[in-house]
Amino acid sequence: MGIRVINEKCIGCKLCVPACPLGAIRVENKKAIVDLDKCNLCGACPSSCKFKAIEITKEDVHVVDKSLYKGIWVFAEQYEGDVHPVVLELLGEGKKLANDLGVELCAILLGDSSIEKETKKLIEHGADKVYVATAPELKHYTTLPYSTIISDMIRQYKPEIVLFGATTTGRDLASRIAARINAGLTADCTGLAIDKETRLLQQTRPAFGGNIMATIICKNHRPQMSTVRPKVFKKAVPDHGRKGQVIKVAPKIDQDDLLVKIVDIIKDATLKVNLAEAEIIVSGGRGLQAPENFKLVEELAEVIGGAVGASRATVDAGWISSHHQVGQTGKTVCPKLYIAVGISGAIQHLAGMGSSDIIVAINKDPDAPIFKVATYGIVGDLFEVVPKLTRKLKEVRG
Amino acid sequence: MNIVVCIKQVPGTTQVKINPETNTLIREGVESIVNPFDENAIEAALQLRDKHGGKVTVITMGPPQAVNALKDTIALGVDEAILVSDRAFAGSDTWATSYTLASTIKKIGAFDLIICGKQAIDGDTAQVGPGVSEFLKIPQVTFAVGVEINNGVMKVNRLLEDTNEIVEVKLPALITVVKQMNTPRMPSFKGKIKAKSAVIPQWGAKDINAEDNCIGQKGSPTSVVKIFTPPPKGGGEILHGSVDEMVDALVKKLRDRKVC
Numbered sequence: 001m002g003i004r005v006i007n008e009k010c011i012g013c014k015l016c017v018p019a020c021p022l023g024a025i026r027v028e029n030k031k032a033i034v035d036l037d038k039c040n041l042c043g044a045c046p047s048s049c050k051f052k053a054i055e056i057t058k059e060d061v062h063v064v065d066k067s068l069y070k071g072i073w074v075f076a077e078q079y080e081g082d083v084h085p086v087v088l089e090l091l092g093e094g095k096k097l098a099n100d101l102g103v104e105l106c107a108i109l110l111g112d113s114s115i116e117k118e119t120k121k122l123i124e125h126g127a128d129k130v131y132v133a134t135a136p137e138l139k140h141y142t143t144l145p146y147s148t149i150i151s152d153m154i155r156q157y158k159p160e161i162v163l164f165g166a167t168t169t170g171r172d173l174a175s176r177i178a179a180r181i182n183a184g185l186t187a188d189c190t191g192l193a194i195d196k197e198t199r200l201l202q203q204t205r206p207a208f209g210g211n212i213m214a215t216i217i218c219k220n221h222r223p224q225m226s227t228v229r230p231k232v233f234k235k236a237v238p239d240h241g242r243k244g245q246v247i248k249v250a251p252k253i254d255q256d257d258l259l260v261k262i263v264d265i266i267k268d269a270t271l272k273v274n275l276a277e278a279e280i281i282v283s284g285g286r287g288l289q290a291p292e293n294f295k296l297v298e299e300l301a302e303v304i305g306g307a308v309g310a311s312r313a314t315v316d317a318g319w320i321s322s323h324h325q326v327g328q329t330g331k332t333v334c335p336k337l338y339i340a341v342g343i344s345g346a347i348q349h350l351a352g353m354g355s356s357d358i359i360v361a362i363n364k365d366p367d368a369p370i371f372k373v374a375t376y377g378i379v380g381d382l383f384e385v386v387p388k389l390t391r392k393l394k395e396v397r398g
Numbered sequence: 399m400n401i402v403v404c405i406k407q408v409p410g411t412t413q414v415k416i417n418p419e420t421n422t423l424i425r426e427g428v429e430s431i432v433n434p435f436d437e438n439a440i441e442a443a444l445q446l447r448d449k450h451g452g453k454v455t456v457i458t459m460g461p462p463q464a465v466n467a468l469k470d471t472i473a474l475g476v477d478e479a480i481l482v483s484d485r486a487f488a489g490s491d492t493w494a495t496s497y498t499l500a501s502t503i504k505k506i507g508a509f510d511l512i513i514c515g516k517q518a519i520d521g522d523t524a525q526v527g528p529g530v531s532e533f534l535k536i537p538q539v540t541f542a543v544g545v546e547i548n549n550g551v552m553k554v555n556r557l558l559e560d561t562n563e564i565v566e567v568k569l570p571a572l573i574t575v576v577k578q579m580n581t582p583r584m585p586s587f588k589g590k591i592k593a594k595s596a597v598i599p600q601w602g603a604k605d606i607n608a609e610d611n612c613i614g615q616k617g618s619p620t621s622v623v624k625i626f627t628p629p630p631k632g633g634g635e636i637l638h639g640s641v642d643e644m645v646d647a648l649v650k651k652l653r654d655r656k657v658c
Contacts, residue, residue: 019625021409021520023428037461041489041615044625142565143528143538168558172540175528179496184619187492187523206628208409208520214625221619259537259571263553264564274560280658304658315578322543322578323560328519329434329577331559337657358657360648366636376651377636378644388645393658396649 002057003041005032009053019048021208044214069160069222072098075150076107076122076130077141077169081114085235085277086165088125090228092236093192094163095126097201100194103160104128108153110146110251112139123244125236130244131157133251137258140265141169144257147176153249154181159223161201163192166227167276174227184218185225188332190232190355191215201226209328209351230276231334232355268323273307275324280337283309283326283353287342287363287382291319296382297341300390303397309333309353311343327352342382345370362386399452399547399569400509401443403476404499404530405436407460407467408520432467435515437582438575442545443513444475445580450547453477455506459487459498465598473585473593480506484602489615492521496529498613501606503534511552512572516541527574534572539565542573 012030019025024038025045032054034045046054074090076083091105098105107127109115112134119130133149154162154177162177164170166188178185191204195217201224204215218224275281282304284297294308301308309331310324326333328348338356343349345361345368353359354373361374362382371377378385410431432440443454456471458464459482468479482502490498503509512531517524524540531538543562544555547569556563557576585593603613611617637644652658 021625023409036485036488037463039488040461042625043622047624047626143540147532168541168556171524172528172538175492175523175525176532176538178493178525178619179529179532182493182619185492185525186620187521187525202623207522209522210628212625213628214622216620217623218620260539260565260567262563262565266562266564268560268562271560276559306658322557325578337652358652358655360652371634371636374634374636376648377634378648379636380641380644384641385645388641389648392645392649396653397658 009051016045069158071104071159073159073162075164076109086230088235089233090163091126093233124238133249162223162225164227166229184221186216189226275307278307280306281309281335282339285311285343286313296386344368399450401511403456404514406433406518407464408433433518439513439515441580441582469593472596473589481600486603491618491620492525494617500530500533501608505606510569514574531572537571540574542575
């Protein structure tokens with residue numbers, strides 16, 4: 001295990017220097033030199049080198065019999081008995097992967113008895129089989145009982161791929177399961193594909209706040225697990241006559257797994273539309289100047305059926321609750337339309353919304369970084385532009 | 399109460415910019431910082447210690463220079479810091495990292511609470527906290543925005559997508575904290591002096607009794623096969639004219655693209 005520069009091949013072109021996210025490579029006397037104290041063998045430099053002069057050698061130690069693992073599973077996260085919208089996106093994408101591999105697509109659904117109605121929906125959206133485990137203790141998600149039940153199911157049925165939504169629940173659960181069953185887990189994927197030759201799942205995800213993308217594989221461990229960013233993939237189109245199999249699994253509830261008790265769930269009444277699920281988001285920043293001016297953002301959002309987002313500065317100032325915050329320390333969102341009102345576009349904010357389909361920026365400072373990512377920019381006074389935009393949209397939408 | 403905080407040294411990505419010509423990261427002048435979420439984890443630990451007594455130990459797995467990040471935490475008032483560093487840890491993914499940190503905590507001995515930041519800002523995975531708690535066989539409570547402890551029972555306010563969930567759990571347990579939890583303190587003058595002379599022990603794979611095939615690249619199920627910069631968005635357009643003209647033009651464009 002290690003990294004080496006093959007000096008005969010290296011011409012000192014320096015392509016690898018900027019490719020290293022850790023700044024561990026320098027070129028001296030026309031040869032690349034890797035600082036081993038900084039290098040973490042991430043694999044970025046070999047793919048940047050046009051001369052195949054950098055090599056990462058790896059020992060394969062852990063070998064499972066991969067032929068025993070078949071099929072693709074989707075974790076059907078549910079709230080109050082309804083499956084989360086991301087599940088339908090996972091089924092849509094999971095179906096493509098299943099077709100590429102020629103295997104089944106299955107959903108796993110845990111909850112109390114009220115969830116059984118959702119099995120039909122999962123089948124209509126592409127699941128060939130739905131594994132259902134119901135118990136009163138599973139009504140609300142808590143980490144331990146869910147982890148134990150799903151880990152046991154994975155050990156028993158051996159899927160080759162398991163997909164979770166990259167929601168707070170999906171990330172909490174998938175991490176625990178991966179640690180327990182020694183599986184590979186890739187967080188917050190925005191691209192999934194099957195390598196035809198190796199049948200491996202290629203998982204692409206943003207890192208460094210979206211400044212770089214990494215493709216990750218899990219070569220020798222099974223299952224290959226990913227959490228998948230919501231709103232990136234299209235929802236599966238339902239086929240209402242579709243038939244599938246429902247398999248009931250009797251869950252073993254271990255008392256030791258009930259250590260964490262939910263005592264209250266408090267809904268944020270200011271959230272009219274959930275940000276993570278919104279097709280349109282209108283966000284306000286410090287340019288609004290005062291908390292009461294969020295009204296302008298709210299009115300625009302209401303006219304176009306959007307959710308209200310906010311920059312960190314406005315949340316820190318106490319103008320709006322944290323559930324509205326978009327960016328690195330808040331939510332990562334990916335709507336069809338993102339309208340940034342009076343937001344300068346700090347890199348932390350861009351990390352949370354940069355992958356939106358269409359970005360509109362309204363800001364009086366023409367040099368604001370938000371204009372670099374904006375699809376359409378209006379340089380102007382938001383107090384003049386936003387009310388006119390709201391009025392105009394109201395008019396054309398009838 | 400014994401609290402262990404896991405931290406990570408990360409590039410100060412606020413300064414990371416893309417060179418528009420080569421579309422690569424510009425790293426000149428980028429220094430290493432303590433992961434911002436971990437600063438909140440340290441602050442939470444110090445507040446709990448100040449209230450309930452006990453000791454705060456900070457650990458990090460990283461290269462030898464990560465010792466600087468640990469010294470900074472001593473300046474904040476942390477009681478003890480340990481660097482976990484070994485060439486054998488290179489290439490660790492989140493599984494191997496979780497295993498290594500958990501092995502370190504086992505070596506430290508008795509603990510009541512482990513605190514981690516929600517995620518690190520370089521990898522953004524949020525996987526290590528839950529991984530550590532699994533290896534320690536203790537419950538995890540992620541995305542904490544508030545915490546109080548009474549008679550060994552911890553009440554945690556979790557910041558979720560559109561709700562706050564209040565949970566109770568008996569210690570020992572692990573929490574991961576979000577930025578909104580607190581405002582990290584500044585180092586004191588006395589703390590800085592103490593940090594200067596602090597001796598930070600360095601533990602390697604043997605010291606924490608780590609199994610060879612569970613650490614570093616060997617112990618990592620995942621590996622990176624390609625890194626690239628995302629294609630620039632392009633097509634950006636600044637609208638011109640009077641406010642009315644710009645608004646009309648924008649509405650037409652949005653209507654044409656059927657987004658609203």
